[in-house]
Amino acid sequence: MITKRIIPCLDIKNGRVVKGTNFQGLSDVSDPVALAARYSESGADELVFYDITASFEGRRLFTDILTKVASEIFIPLTVGGGINTVEDFDRVLKCGADKVSVNSGAIKNPLLIRDAARKYGNQCVVLSADIKRVDGAFRVFAKGGREDTGMEAIEWIRQGVALGAGEVVVNSIDTDGVKQGFDIELLEAVCDAVNVPVIASGGAGTVGHFVDLFKTIPDIDAALAASVFHFGTIRIPDLKRELRGNDIIVR
Amino acid sequence: MIAIIDYGVGNLFSLRSSFKKIGAEVTVTSDPAVIEAADKLILPGVGAFADAARKLRDSGLDAVIKAQAARGKPIMGICLGMQLLFERSFEYGEHQGLGLLKGSVVPMEGVIPANLKIPHIGWNALHFRRDSRLFRNIRENDCVYFVHSYYAADCEDSVIATAEYGAELTAAVESGNIMGCQFHPEKSGEVGLNILRAFCEDE
Numbered sequence: 001m002i003t004k005r006i007i008p009c010l011d012i013k014n015g016r017v018v019k020g021t022n023f024q025g026l027s028d029v030s031d032p033v034a035l036a037a038r039y040s041e042s043g044a045d046e047l048v049f050y051d052i053t054a055s056f057e058g059r060r061l062f063t064d065i066l067t068k069v070a071s072e073i074f075i076p077l078t079v080g081g082g083i084n085t086v087e088d089f090d091r092v093l094k095c096g097a098d099k100v101s102v103n104s105g106a107i108k109n110p111l112l113i114r115d116a117a118r119k120y121g122n123q124c125v126v127l128s129a130d131i132k133r134v135d136g137a138f139r140v141f142a143k144g145g146r147e148d149t150g151m152e153a154i155e156w157i158r159q160g161v162a163l164g165a166g167e168v169v170v171n172s173i174d175t176d177g178v179k180q181g182f183d184i185e186l187l188e189a190v191c192d193a194v195n196v197p198v199i200a201s202g203g204a205g206t207v208g209h210f211v212d213l214f215k216t217i218p219d220i221d222a223a224l225a226a227s228v229f230h231f232g233t234i235r236i237p238d239l240k241r242e243l244r245g246n247d248i249i250v251r
Numbered sequence: 252m253i254a255i256i257d258y259g260v261g262n263l264f265s266l267r268s269s270f271k272k273i274g275a276e277v278t279v280t281s282d283p284a285v286i287e288a289a290d291k292l293i294l295p296g297v298g299a300f301a302d303a304a305r306k307l308r309d310s311g312l313d314a315v316i317k318a319q320a321a322r323g324k325p326i327m328g329i330c331l332g333m334q335l336l337f338e339r340s341f342e343y344g345e346h347q348g349l350g351l352l353k354g355s356v357v358p359m360e361g362v363i364p365a366n367l368k369i370p371h372i373g374w375n376a377l378h379f380r381r382d383s384r385l386f387r388n389i390r391e392n393d394c395v396y397f398v399h400s401y402y403a404a405d406c407e408d409s410v411i412a413t414a415e416y417g418a419e420l421t422a423a424v425e426s427g428n429i430m431g432c433q434f435h436p437e438k439s440g441e442v443g444l445n446i447l448r449a450f451c452e453d454e
Contacts, residue, residue, distance in 0.1 A: 251394040
């Protein structure tokens with residue numbers, strides 16, 4: 001049977017890995033190529049690279065890094081950040097990405113999902129959504145979680161999957177960086193709404209949080225986290241051993 | 252030398268990188284002369300069967316591959332490239348494949364339980380059905396990375412490994428010099444590289 005995936009996420013700015021708390025106060029963590037290799041060797045099932053640079057120079061550095069990582073590391077690589085057009089898909093796929101995640105670019109132009117899925121296949125298009133509770137409703141936020149779009153989150157994800165997104169990353173702004181566990185309520189709502197793989201993001205602080213996630217929501221396919229892995233709070237081999245001990249199937 | 256056959260389908264960056272990583276001499280080519288001179292061939296592919304089969308035909312590479320197969324040259328198809336080795340596919344209609352292996356490519360929809368997601372995407376364990384040169388460096392239950400919605404059926408002659416996903420799906424095939432992996436060895440970590448190493452090694 002298919003295994004549950006553990007996915008470290010590397011936010012890249014100006015060629016370095018960074019991770020903030022609640023998307024603010026970024027701090028430099030490590031060299032992306034070295035970190036990616038370490039994760040791959042320790043049993044990461046996939047890697048996500050988010051380009052959070054805005055400058056042209058930063059973007060060039062990012063594609064250089066991606067090419068280096070893809071030449072050395074042979075597990076699936078997903079790239080996100082600054083993906084606004086089908087040409088952006090082309091740019092990162094040529095550097096060795098396997099999947100491309102869209103967020104603000106798809107909010108601006110939802111047909112980006114359809115056009116990219118037609119060209120590269122649904123399996124290549126990942127819809128990533130930053131979601132926060134506003135007045136008791138799940139709302140989609142754009143621009144790295146800074147801007148309330150006013151859109152209802154579950155409906156947006158349903159629409160994205162209908163347009164051709166083959167996978168969904170659900171990032172809860174409410175739980176991100178707080179390390180009190182994944183946003184079970186939000187993730188359950190998403191799993192009920194769509195029939196493509198759902199990746200949980202935001203809130204992992206302990207190994208137990210991962211166990212709770214997969215035990216509580218058997219439909220969740222993968223868990224994504226950054227700082228707990230970057231800072232060594234959780235080692236992936238330990239995490240996998242614990243999951244296995246709880247009858248959760250992992251690689 | 253290993254030749255990765257480039258017929259305009261998909262991105263060959265990772266595949267080429269993975270052969271370089273294991274120290275194999277590798278080239279990506281659509282040149283029949285280079286394909287004829289190569290020791291072993293890789294037939295890659297992602298996307299739709301009909302489109303890929305048409306590109307192979309239009310480029311004339313289908314005849315080149317069949318001729319090399321008939322000479323006994325080792326050929327490994329990967330993902331859609333493996334599916335193209337079979338007689339036919341029922342992906343959106345009925346389409347002819349290369350016919351180097353007996354069997355058909357069919358949708359998993361309707362075969363696997365409705366609660367399982369399609370495509371079959373992620374890491375899944377290999378269950379060996381027969382000994383194969385491809386498995387000399389790996390073990391039963393090692394996981395490899397799959398992304399597919401169709402699978403090879405009626406291929407008892409060639410199936411060497413399956414993966415369990417609500418049904419026993421064909422994961423790898425071998426018949427004489429013709430081999431194939433439904434999964435992506437170039438995305439399957441050390442296990443995948445070990446399968447490519449086995450393909451590169453002499454028998």
